[in-house]
Amino acid sequence: HHFPYKNHSTLLCPSVSKKGPRWAHMTTTTTAAAGTRRNKKIVVILGATGSGKSKLSVDLASRFFTSSEIINSDKIQVYNGLDITTNKIPLHERENVPHHLLGEFHPSNSHPDFTPSDYRSHCAATISKILSRQHIPIIAGGSNSFIYALLAEKFSPEIDVFSESDSINSVICKQVRYNCCFVWVDVSLPVLNQYLVKRVDDMLDSGMFEELADYFNDPDSDSVSQSGLKNAIGIPEFARYFNRFKNKAVTELENRLAYEEAVKAVKDNTCQLAKRQLGKILRLRDAAGWDLKRIDATAAFTAKLAGKRVEDIWEREVVEPSVKIVKRFLME
Ligand code: ATP
Secondary structure (H helix, E strand, O other): OOOOOOOOHHHEOHHHHOOOOOOOEOOOOOOHHHHHHHHOEEEEEEOOOOOOHHHHHHHHHHHHOOOEEEEEOOOOOOEOOOOOOOOOOOHHHOOOOOEEOOOOEOOOOOOOOOOHHHHHHHHHHHHHHHHHOOOEEEEEOOOHHHHHHHHEOOOOOOOOOOOOOOOHHHHOOOOEOOEEEEEEEEOOHHHHHHHHHHHHHHHHHOOHHHHHHHHHHOOOHHHHHOOHHHHOOOHHHHHHHHHHOOOOOOOHHHHHHHHHHHHHHHHHHHHHHHHHHHHHHHHHHHOOOOOEEEEEOHHHHHHHHOOOOOHHHHHHHHHHHHHHHHHHHHHO
16 A cells, blocks of 8 residues: 555656656656646546535545645635535545645635635645655545646736637647646536435435534624625525525415425525536636546446445546556656
8 A cells, every 4th residue: 555656666767756746757858847746736626516526535645645635626616614505525525635725715705715826725734745745635526727827837817718609729738847647537417416405415314404503693693694605505595595584484385385495496506516516627628628537436336326335336437547547647
């Protein structure tokens, strides 16, 4: 389970190995800038919501590479609070792998929202620290706008590269400022949608409703509701449910109907989010030309939905091919 290149010190560039990662090679024929980029190796896991990115990142980090650290790239999960509603990976599933930019920021009204530009600089600083420890940074999360902001060699905050415009091909940045290994966990959308609908029910069983009730009952809720969490799926959908019933008595039936309406809206919006995210991933592949290695995790999800044992399929169809891709990348 050791990092494959630990003992191959002859391959390492001495001037880099003091500061940079151990897997940095001699780059005598490349330019200085390209050489630097080449030494900054990071793994980036892409995928729509619910596709298993967090699990895969921990699987890669904990079972195969002893020295990896995970950095969150979900724009809602950077804030603390609403852990169930926003699907933060629970502590016990993190397997002692360090997680960064996960629930680190207070969603306060007094701070402006955490922007893609903020992510670009915070994440770059985190990556530098991880690389200086000679560990592998693994970026995992669903916000492709954050991933683009982080990686684009030249990033312009005012250009929305995910807008529906045809001229995007000429402005989207094709060069990345790190040496990236992109792993894209893909699940066929109809299957993913079925899973997402079930996941909302599971989240409600795990306390999502109570978490939202606390959020709306918070005396500071006005300031909280202005914060970065205000757009988290669950908040707008349940706002009507909680606010409508605040000051008046309602019948059991009205209550139940409003609840069901909110749950349905959460399910619909989660499925729409997955579809939008998939569109953004395809844009990174097709318009930016980033070399995304696609891993098809559909079979694991089909098994899960059928109530079958899923661990072996996940291992064989998702973890093993991902490990192969990352190993090859680290040895390049
Ligand atoms: P956009 O340009 O649509 O904001 P993006 O790539 O910046 O896209 P996404 O991660 O796709 O960001 O999130 C878009 C929206 O999806 C968020 O504003 C929020 O409503 C919802 N969302 C994303 N992640 C979560 C999450 N973890 N929990 C709840 N809602 C989320």
